[in-house]
Amino acid sequence: MFEIRVICDPDDRDRVSKTLAAAFTTVAVRQQATRDGWRTRLYVTADHKPDESWPTTEEAYATAPSIIREIGWTAHTAAEKPFGTRLGREFWLRKAAVLDRIALTDEADAIPSDAAEVATEAARRLIELDDTTVICDPRHYVRQQYAHWTKHQ
Structure with a gap:
């Protein structure tokens, strides 16, 4: 996420806001008059739009084993390796x-939990391991990489 500040004529506010929304994923535009009172300052919290070529959640996990089976695999794999x-x-x-x-x-089930936080931290660990810079949601990166990995198995 990043902040964009634009100083423009008040008549251009809507056009500028629409242009920014087309280029980025944006949160509501905040507006303030400039000190001289003639122009308007727009503040927009924005993020890059997700790459359209990235898989949807359904596409990424279409061939994934059941959650129980994957938990078993990760637990077994971690347990069979010597400590360290x-x-x-x-x-x-x-x-x-x-x-x-x-x-x-x-x-999806509106269950309050810290699962999203834990998933994000695991995604960050993968990003760190891959030694890459990701500017999107780390969980989107996991879905992209998982889809790529299953396709090339």
Whole structure:
């Protein structure tokens, strides 16, 4: 997320707001007069629009095993490694994906939980492991990477 400040003529407010909304995902525009009183300051909280080529949740997890099976796989994989052994990318990807799926289920059922927070942290761990910079929601990155991984298995 980032902030955009625009100084424009009051008559241009709507056109500028619509243009920004077309280019970015935006929150409501806040407006204030400039010190001279002749122009308007617009403040917009914005984020990049999601890349349309990224898979939907349904596409990303279409062929995923059940949540129970994935929890079992991640638990078994973590348990069989000696303490202190670095777990590979597949482990972190599958763990982040199953946590994302749990969070999605909780969100859909309006169940109050910290699943979304936990899923986001797991996604950040994957991003860190991949040594990449992501400017979108970390969970979107997990879905993209999971879809790519299952396609190339």
